[in-house]
Amino acid sequence: MSKATDAVYHVALRGESILTHPRWNKGTAFTEQERKDFGLIGRLPSRINTIDEQCARAWDQLVSQDSDIQKNAFLQSLKEQNWVLYYELLRRNLRELMPIVYTPTEADAIANYSHLFRRPSEGLYLTFTDKDSMEQDFLEVTQGREIDLIVCSDAEAILGIGDQGVGISSAKSVIYTLIGRMNPSKSLAVALDVGTDNEKLLDDPLYVGWPHKRVRGEEYDSFIDKFVELVRKHYPHSLLHFEDFGVGNAQRLLELYRSKHAVFNDDVQGTGAVTLAAVMSATGVTKSRLSEQRYVIFGAGSAGLGIARQLRDAIVKIDGLSHEEATKLFYLIDKHGLIKQSLGPDKIRAQVADFVRKEDEWNGDEVKLYDVVKKVKPTVLVGCSTQGGAFTEEIVREMAKGTERPIILPLSNPSRLVEVDPTKANEWTDGKALLATGSPFPPAKMPNGKDYVIAECNNALIYPGLGLGTVLSRSREMTDTMILAGARRLASLAPALKDPDDALLPDFADSPDVNFEVTVAVAEQAIEEGTAGVDWSKDEVRKRAQEVIWLPEYGTYVYDLQGEK
């Protein structure tokens, strides 16, 4: 592992410029020598603090904030001042602070982006009206930087809260550093502002984005294409991560670009991968195979379809069923009920065509979730519908009649949109349900009085590893088999495999080590299948993965006009 503490950095910034640069600022931790060399003596109070003392001070200030959203804003401003302190504070308190910087609080931060706005987030804003100067604007922000990872969003479907216009979220790139231990200088968050159809934002005089209806169709496509081409031209080896695009674009853009560049759609592929790992873990508990399950997926949008495809492909690959046989195990439900032939093309998106059920199996127009559960007797029920409370007591109890250990994964975020509160699902199934949720929830009580830990089945548990494995192996593509390798590695680390009463997935406190393993698995697979741009042995993959780890430690600075800025 790299030891930043021993690292010596040559830095070309002095005085105010180094104190206001979040990558280089150490605040009161600048040493005596550094204060002399960088012109800081008169700019800092005399006492030199350790990182421990700085963390203690920042923690006291953090806990004095009244609400989670204020804590989120405090941490955001800490990030703008001092990356090492920010990431170290989060690293030390990962479990407690993840829900503040990420889901669920991040949903509120994005929804209130314009009102909480103090200064632009570090990152790049590309607005439709400035499309002609896009390359210049892109280079203005990126020039001279080595960038491995670009996280972009057009904010049309932010978690389950819908269209948020220009609410740039650096939360997803923060996770690459926090959990993936990636150097934050090497990632870039990009807001693609193509307008918004959110009337509340359009009517809000304080809205900071482009107050215009969303651009769609060819104009939208050519804007996105221009951006992707810039990424390909200037950062051909980068990973381009798409986040929270609308359902009409997520899968479509992924298919359009995935053979040309290493692109990744987190909501489709990351969610598919983490859910596969959760189901593998749960079927480990029930000692059954993936191909022996009956799957009901409630909400057939980006996440639902990604999950269905990922599970289906794993069944083919691992259990050897044919594509058709595996597809038949799935029942997808969207807002018009079960996806079946009679709904017709208006109500069935092209992407779900594979999963359309035959009409002769079903009567009636719109078949509701309860009726599907009653007839199909699913063993696995997944929620990604944005419909809080949709898995009612009646539905959960009906499911429990048809299977001994119902696997119930209500994945919609943020917390208030969860399809069923896991405590309730546990109660209604007498502690039999195997549960994981998209947002963090407290443990439920088992009938024997023990806690049942609710695993967090959130794509953040795996996407940093999927991304870093792709970047590390210099792959031009993130293939389905690379993703499958990452999901299988994650599943192999599930606590429930050791103790069936334990959580279905590893805790977020362990997520850095878990993602390290995923990174290694993805890179190994890329090398084995020939997608990688390197040819390393397994030992070397592990060694290289360790070498690129970035830790939030200051190191020693030497003032050097030729140094880094």
Ligand SMILES: NC(=O)c1ccc[n+]([C@@H]2O[C@H](COP(=O)([O-])OP(=O)(O)OC[C@H]3O[C@@H](n4cnc5c(N)ncnc54)[C@H](O)[C@@H]3O)[C@@H](O)[C@H]2O)c1
């Ligand atoms: N846990 C995770 O890691 C994770 C990852 C991705 C998405 N999600 C969550 O899943 C949810 C969906 O995300 P998405 O990106 O797929 O959004 P999406 O908009 O692409 O999909 C939502 C789907 O739900 C359908 N839907 C709406 N009302 C419904 C109803 N009453 N009954 C059945 N279906 C209905 C919509 O028609 C749409 O197809 C969000 O809440 C999101 O936060 C969780």
Ligand SMILES: O=C(O)C[C@H](O)C(=O)O
């Ligand atoms: O952002 C998250 O917490 C997970 C996921 O990407 C989502 O859109 O809900």
Ligand SMILES: [Mg+2]
């Ligand atoms: Mg998302």
